[in-house]
Amino acid sequence: MFISETQFRVRYGETDQMGYVYYGNYAEYFEVGRVEAIRSLGMTYRGMEGELGVMMPVKSLNIKYLRPVYYDDLITIKTMITSLPERNITFHSEIFNQEGVLTTGATVILSFVDIKLKQTTNIPSVLLEKLIPFFDKDV
Numbered sequence: 001m002f003i004s005e006t007q008f009r010v011r012y013g014e015t016d017q018m019g020y021v022y023y024g025n026y027a028e029y030f031e032v033g034r035v036e037a038i039r040s041l042g043m044t045y046r047g048m049e050g051e052l053g054v055m056m057p058v059k060s061l062n063i064k065y066l067r068p069v070y071y072d073d074l075i076t077i078k079t080m081i082t083s084l085p086e087r088n089i090t091f092h093s094e095i096f097n098q099e100g101v102l103t104t105g106a107t108v109i110l111s112f113v114d115i116k117l118k119q120t121t122n123i124p125s126v127l128l129e130k131l132i133p134f135f136d137k138d139v
Helices: 023-040 045-050 125-134
Strands: 002-009 058-065 074-081 088-096 102-111
Touching: 002 023, 023 045, 023 058, 023 074, 023 088, 023 102
Parallel strands: none
Antiparallel strands: 002 074, 058 102, 074 088, 088 102
């Protein structure tokens, strides 16, 4: 299993009148986690698009809100890939508050799409090679 963690401080403009993070902003937080997870593997979304000709649009997003996150909280976004991707990649994400308490969970599924053909494709081999060491050899 591949796991990446990144920290992020909640900004004032991301909260509602009550000081809670507005529910729609969580999708962006999960994106921050995915981008940093890919970066931790030595790759970038920009590189995948520009050099490999593959984009990764979101196919589905399922969020479960457990407790609120507030303005100025230092949150930890934990991003996990629990199985080797093929044509889709599934990210399991969790947000923890500064006390280490789980506040939010999500499953985000993205597809690999060939930019020129506008069709789904398999995971780029270079990304697959970077993920394989995190999984059992018999997978």
